[in-house]
């Protein structure tokens with residue numbers, strides 16, 4: 001069967017789900033939220049990463065269904081955690097440029113939050129700078145401003161690897177910048193990476209933004225970033241992406 005028909009089938013059989021990766025406040029070690037990452041439990045091939053559904057994302061209708069599924073699931077999980085009295089912070093969900101250009105994307109997300117009784121401030125949207133480029137940018141502008149005015153937080157993902165036009169930070173309602181893991185990997189050995197990361201942290205602080213360092217794999221990287229004043233860390237050092245049930249246990253047990 002083609003990847004498309006497999007993906008269609010995965011949707012109808014509920015095999016596409018968010019995994020949750022913890023985000024930690026570096027200064028205190030507190031758990032402050034999660035990034036939701038799409039995973040597909042393939043019946044024969046096992047757990048698949050988002051790349052494996054890339055073909056499905058090319059198909060408009062299917063991409064919309066997958067996106068809807070991710071928002072439905074993450075909002076349902078947040079609702080469940082809130083009802084259980086668990087303080088999980090926020091959940092960050094990735095949204096592609098195509099998703100933002102869909103009719104009523106913002107309205108649909110806000111309606112799901114309302115229906116689930118989840119405060120919009122619990123949701124973060126991770127976008128890359130490609131959402132600002134090309135055709136349909138008025139739609140993106142509108143969607144971002146509507147979401148932001150309702151309290152949804154906006155994070156710029158993979159910051160520093162794309163166009164990184166600083167005017168985007170001024171023109172759009174950005175709350176958080178995520179420093180790409182390609183800069184973090186060699187931060188202790190490579191003075192250029194260290195300098196770039198330090199500049200991004202300073203930039204974020206001056207603009208009143210939170211900075212998330214991605215792909216932290218060692219204690220030493222975490223310490224180095226904390227010393228530089230980075231606010232939030234994410235990476236295998238703190239935890240790998242995990243199913244909702246395990247994320248719930250993590251919230252309950254985090255020191």
Ligand code: G
Pocket residue numbers: 036037038049050051070094095096
């Ligand atoms: O999850 P990694 O584990 O492999 O994620 C790979 C890429 O897929 C990341 O760049 C991430 O932004 C993207 N991604 C993960 N989950 C989603 C999702 O639910 N929607 C979209 N649009 N992108 C996602």
Ligand code: G
Pocket residue numbers: 021037094126157158181214215216217234235236237241
């Ligand atoms: O592009 P985006 O930042 O949304 O995607 C995050 C990607 O980074 C996912 O594929 C996720 O599985 C991966 N990831 C998360 N933490 C780490 C880490 O500590 N090391 C590495 N190599 N990858 C990570």
Ligand code: MN
Pocket residue numbers: 035094126157
């Ligand atoms: Mn991301």
Ligand code: NA
Pocket residue numbers: 157158159178180181214
């Ligand atoms: Na990223």
